[in-house]
Amino acid sequence: MTEPLVRPKRKNPLKKTREPLLPQAARSRTALGLTAAAAEGRFQLQICADCAAVIYPPRDACPRCLSPRIPFKDARNDGVLLAETTIRASTDVYFRERVPWRIGVVQLDSGPTVVAHLHGGVREGERVKLEFKLDKSGQAVAVALPPTEALNMEADLQWRELTCDPKYRRVLVTDGRGPVGQAMARAMSDAEASIVFVGVADPWKPFPGEAALGKIPRVEIVPLDVTDTTSIEDIAGEIGPRVDILINTAEHVRAGGVIERKSLAVAREEMEIRYFGLTRLAQSFGAILRARGADGVNSAAAFVNLLSIYALANWPAYGAFSATEAACLSAAQSIRTELREGGIKVVNVFSGPLDTEWYQTVPPPRVTPVALASAVLNALRRGLEDVFVGDVAEDIRARLSVNPKAVERELGS
Amino acid sequence: MSKKDLATGPFNLLSFARAVADGEIEVVDLSHTLAPDFPTIVMPPELGQCAPFRMEEISRYDGRGPAWYWNNISMGEHTGTHFDAPIHWVSGKDLPDASVDAIPASSFIAPACVIDASRQSAADPDFVLTIADVEAWETRHGRIPPRNWVLLRTDWSKRSGRDFVNLGEDGSHSPGPGPNVMRWLAEERDIHGFGTETIGTDAGQAFHFNPPYPAHYYMHGKGRYGLQCLTNLDRLPPTGAVILAAPLKIRKGSGSPLRVLALVLKKEVQARESWTR
Numbered sequence: 001m002t003e004p005l006v007r008p009k010r011k012n013p014l015k016k017t018r019e020p021l022l023p024q025a026a027r028s029r030t031a032l033g034l035t036a037a038a039a040e041g042r043f044q045l046q047i048c049a050d051c052a053a054v055i056y057p058p059r060d061a062c063p064r065c066l067s068p069r070i071p072f073k074d075a076r077n078d079g080v081l082l083a084e085t086t087i088r089a090s091t092d093v094y095f096r097e098r099v100p101w102r103i104g105v106v107q108l109d110s111g112p113t114v115v116a117h118l119h120g121g122v123r124e125g126e127r128v129k130l131e132f133k134l135d136k137s138g139q140a141v142a143v144a145l146p147p148t149e150a151l152n153m154e155a156d157l158q159w160r161e162l163t164c165d166p167k168y169r170r171v172l173v174t175d176g177r178g179p180v181g182q183a184m185a186r187a188m189s190d191a192e193a194s195i196v197f198v199g200v201a202d203p204w205k206p207f208p209g210e211a212a213l214g215k216i217p218r219v220e221i222v223p224l225d226v227t228d229t230t231s232i233e234d235i236a237g238e239i240g241p242r243v244d245i246l247i248n249t250a251e252h253v254r255a256g257g258v259i260e261r262k263s264l265a266v267a268r269e270e271m272e273i274r275y276f277g278l279t280r281l282a283q284s285f286g287a288i289l290r291a292r293g294a295d296g297v298n299s300a301a302a303f304v305n306l307l308s309i310y311a312l313a314n315w316p317a318y319g320a321f322s323a324t325e326a327a328c329l330s331a332a333q334s335i336r337t338e339l340r341e342g343g344i345k346v347v348n349v350f351s352g353p354l355d356t357e358w359y360q361t362v363p364p365p366r367v368t369p370v371a372l373a374s375a376v377l378n379a380l381r382r383g384l385e386d387v388f389v390g391d392v393a394e395d396i397r398a399r400l401s402v403n404p405k406a407v408e409r410e411l412g413s
Numbered sequence: 414m415s416k417k418d419l420a421t422g423p424f425n426l427l428s429f430a431r432a433v434a435d436g437e438i439e440v441v442d443l444s445h446t447l448a449p450d451f452p453t454i455v456m457p458p459e460l461g462q463c464a465p466f467r468m469e470e471i472s473r474y475d476g477r478g479p480a481w482y483w484n485n486i487s488m489g490e491h492t493g494t495h496f497d498a499p500i501h502w503v504s505g506k507d508l509p510d511a512s513v514d515a516i517p518a519s520s521f522i523a524p525a526c527v528i529d530a531s532r533q534s535a536a537d538p539d540f541v542l543t544i545a546d547v548e549a550w551e552t553r554h555g556r557i558p559p560r561n562w563v564l565l566r567t568d569w570s571k572r573s574g575r576d577f578v579n580l581g582e583d584g585s586h587s588p589g590p591g592p593n594v595m596r597w598l599a600e601e602r603d604i605h606g607f608g609t610e611t612i613g614t615d616a617g618q619a620f621h622f623n624p625p626y627p628a629h630y631y632m633h634g635k636g637r638y639g640l641q642c643l644t645n646l647d648r649l650p651p652t653g654a655v656i657l658a659a660p661l662k663i664r665k666g667s668g669s670p671l672r673v674l675a676l677v678l679k680k681e682v683q684a685r686e687s688w689t690r
Contacts, residue, residue: 202452203574203575204452204574204575204577204578204580205452205455205575205578205580206575206580206581223450225449225450227465227467228449228450228465228467229467229468229469229470230449230468231449231450265461265462265464266461268464269462
């Protein structure tokens with residue numbers, strides 16, 4: 001059993017803030033298959049297409065039959081913790097300041113043995129389930145967990161190092177004017193974030209849900225307009241060092257392709273709100289997030305982007321919008337690398353059409369703002385990096401991995 | 414006044430400049446500061462929107478430009494304190510000299526009649542100016558001469574944020590002129606243009622008037638102008654102020670943010686202020 005997480009004390013202003021350090025990041029290209037799976041929260045191992053051997057660590061040929069056909073596939077993750085030890089001294093600067101640190105050897109039922117980090121809830125000789133998680137350097141590491149959800153499981157400090165749980169963290173939801181931002185604020189409050197800052201642009205304009213938003217426990221409304229550099233700089237100056245998780249909920253969904261739009265007025269609005277908005281947030285909050293990556297139990301942890309799945313494949317009915325989303329995805333990839341130095345996760349959450357007014361004419365299935373918010377919460381708690389929410393997003397994701405050209409033609413038909 | 418008088422007479426351009434420098438002629442700034450958080454007119458979200466004012470730093474005595482500070486700015490033609498040209502409205506679209514670059518420069522200087530409706534506007538945010546209101550003003554201050562700006566003082570500029578735009582479920586609620594008075598001011602008084610403190614020259618609910626947006630419809634239909642988001646109208650006398658309002662020379666521009674200045678004889682400012690107190 002794990003002790004419950006204790007609300008961190010206020011920081012001693014006389015103490016130096018620890019600089020973020022990263023664990024070893026070097027991996028072979030093949031081993032990045034584990035990272036790809038871990039980013040989405042899947043448990044995958046190489047499985048030989050010829051002799052069905054389950055392979056770990058990642059290799060370029062099957063150790064049993066020498067076949068080169070050993071793709072990563074979803075695999076079973078249960079096993080037994082054969083042996084454990086506690087590291088009390090290390091020459092690695094990252095682990096040096098985190099000892100004691102438990103590791104062990106897990107015998108998977110499917111065959112391989114894996115050296116893994118140990119959750120506080122597992123004991124030698126007991127059944128465990130194994131997961132691959134992204135560590136602070138963004139690479140996959142194995143963690144052995146209790147086979148079933150245990151009390152206070154999320155409070156384990158080794159586990160917290162691999163996840164971005166909003167509990168006792170301070171969250172900034174950048175745009176609370178719409179249903180997505182409001183659902184997000186509610187989800188983060190329910191997850192016991194210690195403060196949920198919620199940005200509101202154009203405070204002179206009333207908006208639906210305004211009164212209810214202000215009543216959510218621990219929500220603090222702040223003036224923030226992602227299209228206004230001055231406003232972002234002002235609010236970052238004020239609350240920047242207190243934001244541990246930033247969730248950009250600013251959206252601008254308009255139907256129409258590239259040609260049929262007359263003038264650039266709408267395209268500019270899209271880019272201002274989405275691409276430049278993201279850029280401004282990254283420029284104003286990025287450096288301080290990165291600097292606070294190891295700032296105690298409530299260290300800075302994540303930068304969350306809500307993206308349309310059509311960032312990956314243009315949907316011409318919303319063609320100009322899709323192009324803007326693609327620009328945001330590309331920027332997010334850059335930001336991901338730029339923030340890695342601080343151990344900050346950039347979480348990209350892809351969804352299909354939402355159940356909101358701007359997708360009014362699109363038939364279901366559509367993702368409700370509440371479902372999107374709980375997907376974000378789940379991603380933060382599990383430390384995911386790439387998340388696909390809802391049937392449309394999952395479907396497009398699956399089809400893209402098979403035949404991207406077919407997706408292009410079908411989205412355009 | 415003859416040409417000779419203007420050059421060398423007892424009151425000439427040089428004595429005018431001296432009077433400005435000495436403060437005998439006071440220059441009243443009728444403009445709001447251009448700032449990102451100043452509201453712009455709200456259209457239904459599926460329609461085109463006027464861009465708010467935005468500023469991006471190019472450099473500030475730093476690596477991007479070591480000894481100088483400057484910005485790139487962007488905004489709509491109808492952002493902040495701004496001028497409406499006749500071409501802004503469909504009723505003025507085919508008139509000659511209807512865009513800001515083509516309007517004769519002499520049109521940028523004209524006297525103003527200031528109608529004080531601040532009391533009525535405080536009581537009713539949907540106050541609509543009528544012919545009777547203007548006639549009542551004329552009995553006190555005389556008939557509105559041709560080619561005068563008519564500025565509607567509502568003290569709306571003293572409001573800010575939410576109270577300024579005053580949006581409800583059924584749209585904006587702010588004072589403005591009715592259709593009859595705008596037609597009458599255009600046809601019977603030949604006014605130079607209509608100016609307001611509110612976000613547009615028309616009332617907040619003017620979409621429901623007939624014709625909709627009558628200040629725009631009648632002023633621009635006659636080739637005349639609009640000024641909105643004015644401030645400091647409470648510092649102007651009912652008559653006697655001269656307005657300098659020169660929009661940017663934007664090719665085919667429908668309007669422009671601008672600095673609006675009023676020239677007022679000092680004693681009139683003082684008289685106005687003591688009267689207001």
